[in-house]
Amino acid sequence: MLAHSTTSPARSATGAVGKRRRASLVAVAAGSALVTLAACSGPGSRSGSSADATPTAVNTAVANTPTTLTLFSAAGLEAYEQDLADAFQRKYPKIKVKLRVESDNNFNTVLPRVLASDSAPDIVQPYDLRGGVKDGLLTNLDAYDKAYGWSDKVPASALAPGRVSNGVVGSGPLYQAGGSAGPLTGVFYNKKLAAKVGMKTPPRSIGELEAVMAKAKKSGITPIVASNQDGLIGHLYNLLLGDYMGAQELSDLVYRKPGATLQTPAAVQATKTLHKWIKAGYFASDVNALNQEASYGKFTGGKGLFFFQGSWITQTLDKNFKGKYGVFPMPPAKKGGMYAGMTNNTLAFSIAARSKKKDAAGLFLNFLTTPEAAKIAVGNGYAALTPGADSKAEPSLSGTLTKQIQTGYAAIAADNGFDSWLQNSAPEVNTKLTQQLQLLVSGKVTPTAMVKTLQSTYADALKSN
Amino acid sequence: MELTKSPGLSRKQGASGSRSRHRRRLRARRWAGWLFALPALAFYAVFNARPVLLSIQYSFYDWDGVGASTWVGLKNYSEVFTDSEQLNSLLHAFYLILFFTVLPVLLALITASVLRQLQGRFTGALARTLLFLPQIIPGAAAGVAWMWMYSDNGVVNQLLRAIGLDGLARPWLGDFAWALTAVGFIGTWLSTGLCTMLLLAGIGKIDGSLYEAARIDGAGPLRQFWAVTLPGLRNEIGVCVTITIIAALASFDVVYLATQGGPGTQTMVPGVAVYNLAFNDNRLGAASALAVVLTLIVIAVIAPLQRLFREK
DSSP states (O other): OOOOOOOOHHHHOOOHHHHHHHHHHHHHHHHHHHHHHHHSSSTTTTOSOSSOSSOOOOOOOOTTSOEEEEEEEEGGGHHHHHHHHHHHHHHOTTEEEEEEEEOHHHHHHHHHHHHHSTTOOSEEOOSOHHHHHHTTOBOOOHHHHHHHTHHHHSOHHHHGGGEEETTEEEEEEEOSEEOOEEOOEEEEEEHHHHHHTTOOSOOSSHHHHHHHHHHHHHTTOOSEEOOTTTTTTHHHHHHHHHHHHOHHHHHHHHTTOTTOOSOSHHHHHHHHHHHHHHHTTOBOTTGGGOOHHHHHHHHHTTOOSEEEEEGGGGGTSOGGGTTSEEEEOOOOSSTTOOOOEEOOOTTEEEEBTTOSOHHHHHHHHHHTTSHHHHHHHHHTTOEEOOTTOOTTOOOOSOSOHHHHHHHHHHHHHHTTOEEOOGGGGOHHHHHHHHHHHHHHHHTOSOHHHHHHHHHHHHHHHHHHO | OOOOOOHHHHHHHHHHSOHHHHHHHHHHHHHHHHHHHHHHHHHHIIIIIHHHHHHHHHTTEEOOSSSOOEEOTTHHHHHHHHOHHHHHHHHHHHHHHIIIIIHHHHHHHHHHHHHHHHTTSHHHHHHHHHHHHHHHSOHHHHHHHHHHHHSTTSHHHHHHHHTTOGGGOOOGGGOTTTHHHHHHHHHHHHHHHHHHHHHHHHHHHSOHHHHHHHHHTTOOHHHHIIIIIHHHTHHHHHHHHHHHHHHHHTOOHHHHHHTTTOSTTTTOOHHHHHHIIIIISOOHHHHHHHHHHHHHHHHHHHHHHHHHHSOO
16 A cells, blocks of 8 residues: 655665655645545445346246356355256256355355345345445346246245335335245354253243343353354344344344334343343453354364254354254243244345346246245255244143254244344444443443443444445 | 656756756756656555545545445544543554664664674574574464464463573463563564664665774774674664654554454553454544544654764
8 A cells, every 4th residue: 555665775866856856746746636535436336237227028938048047155155045046947957056265254244245246146145235226236126026926936035034114124015025934043052051050942032031141150050152253142132122022123223114213221221131141251251262163163162052043053063062962042121921032044145237148037036935845945054934843832842953953943933033243233233232242241331321332333334324 | 656867967957058048958858757757656646645635535524435425524533532442552563662663673774784794604503494484474363373482371471481480481472461561572573573684784785894893992892882783773773763653653463463452451452442442342443533643643753863864
C-alpha cells in the first residue's frame, strides 16, 4: 500500500530538479484523482444487473436440453451438496451440476461479489437473503412457484423464510425455494459422562437441565463444552432467547418485522440465565480463547458433558466418536412448555439473477421438493419432515443419532418452534454479538447492558439499510 | 522513483553551453527516462494508485459493496474519531509499537553486538539462522502456532507451572487484561530476528579500525558500543524502526489469526477493524475511511522518523 523505500544516499540528496519533478508528479496524481472521482457518481451505480431478475415465462420442459449448472458451495456443505447434485444427475442425465467450492471462512464474504460478477454461479444458498434481494442479485421465483406448484407441495412455513418484501423476510415474492429439511440445533451430550451423572431422560425444563449441570460440576465434569473466540456460545444464547422470548418473537426480530425489539424482559432473563451459568463455572475457563475446531476436540476428547451445537457437526466430528454421543432438543423454559430452536432450510436454494440457465436451475429447485432429496438431507445429518413420520415420538436418550435428530426436529416442529439466529438480523449484530458474549464471559458487561447494546446495534443497522 | 542523474556533468554544461539548449536536452532525457519506467508505472497505477484513490472515493459514501451507494460526506470520518471501538483500535496499534519496534530493536542491538564476537564460527551461523527463522514463517502460520502455545495447556503455561508460577498461568489470548500484550509478544518474536540481521549487516560495514582505535584509547566493550557501534548503525536502526512501526500500526494477520480482535474488543487493531467493517458488516465506506486515516497516521509517524535517522 505504501511505497516505503529505505533511505538511500541518492534519495536524500534531493536537488531543485527533483523537487520540480516531484511537484509535477503530485499534479499528475491529483489530476487523475479528480478524473476518477468525477468519472463515476458513486460506487456501485452499475449494479442493476443486466440479467432478468423477475422472469415471467418459465419453461419446465428442459430436462432433455444438455447443459451444465454451477452450484456455489461452502466447503463444509460440499459432501451434502455433491450428493444432491449426483442424485439430480441420475434423474436428469442431460443436465450436469458442477460444484464451485469456497472455504467456509470466506463463503459469506465472497458470495455477494461472486453473484455480482460476470461469471456468477446458477444455484446458491444465500447467506444474506435480504441483502441479496436488495442488491438485485437473486431471481424472483414466483413464476417457477406457479409453474411447478411448490406452494401446494411444500409446507408454507418452509417457504416463508425464502420470501422477502420491502426488506422484511417472511412474506412476499419467493427468492429461495425447495423442500423442507434443516439441522437440529440442540443439546449434544457425551453418553459416558451422562451415565456418570445419572442422566436417564432428556431434561424437560431449563431447571432440570441446570440440575444436571450442577451435578456434573460437583463431580468434577465440565458441564458445557463451547468455543467463544469465535462467539459460538451464541448457539446456547440463541436457544435461551428462543426459550424465553418464544420462537415467534425471536423470528420477528431476525426477519425485521416492524416494531420487533430485543429490549424485552424475556430477552434480559435469557441473558441472565447464561450469565448465571458462566458465573457458576459451567464453562471451561479458557472458553474465550477456544475456536470451534478446538471445541470439537474437547467434546470428542470427553472434556465436557454438553455441547450446544447444530447437527451439522455430525459431518465433522471425529468418526471414532460415533455412537458415543447423542442429542436432544433444548428443553423448554418451563416443564410442559414449548420447544424452540434455530434452524435454516438446507434444502432450499436460490437462482442467481445473472444466471443464464434459469430454467434448468428451476428444475433443480423442483427436484429438491421430492422425497429423494429429503432422503439425502437426512443422510447428511439434517432432519426432514417426511409424511408418515412418527411426529409424536418423545425425545429420548436411546436410539441412533439419526433417529434422535429426527425426533428432536419433529418435537420442535410440532410446537411451531423453529426460529433463527439473532445474528442473522444484520451483519453488524453478528459482529457485535461475538464481542458482547466475550465480554459477558469476562464479566465485563451486565446482562441488562448487553441486551441494550445489542438492541441499539440492531436499531442502527435497520436505519442504515 | 528518483532517476539517476549526474550533477557534476550538468553543472559544467550549464556554465558553458546555451541555457535553452541545455534545458531542451535535459527535458528529452527526462522523457526517455519516463519511457523506461512506463511498464512499472502502469502496474503501480493499476495495482497501487487506483485502489488507493478508490478507497478515498469510497470513504465518502455509504456503500454495501454491491448495491447503490449514497454520498455521506465526512460522516465516515467523524465516526472514526467518535466510535470508541475504532478509536480504541488506533490506540491499540500504538501500544503494539512497544512490542513490534521498541523491544525488538533493543534486543537486536544486544544480540547483534554479542553475535559480532561470534562471527564466522559455527555457533554464530547457528544463532543467526535460529534468529532469522521467524522471518521466513508467514505471520498467519505464526499466529496459529502461538495460539497453541498460549492455550490453557500450551507451552507457555506449562513452563510457568514447571517453575511454580501456577498463579500466572492463564489462557493468555482469552484473558481480558493480557490478550493485547500476549499478541504483542508474537510481534516481538517476529521482528527481533529481522532487526538482528539488519543490524548485524550494519556492524559488518563499520570500519574495524574504529574499534581498534577505541580499544587503544582504553574503551571497554560498553564504551565501544556507545561510541562506535551505535552511531555506525544509525541508518540500519532507522530501517528497523520504519519497517516495524509500519508492521505494528498496520498489523492484521497475526491479530486476526490469534484473536480476531477479542476478547470483546481488547485486541482490536485498525487492520482487523477495517476487515470487519468491509467484509463482515458490508460497510465499504466506513472501512475505507478508517483505512485512509490509518494510512495518514502511518505517514505522519514515519515521515519525521525518516528525517531523524537520515545520515548527516
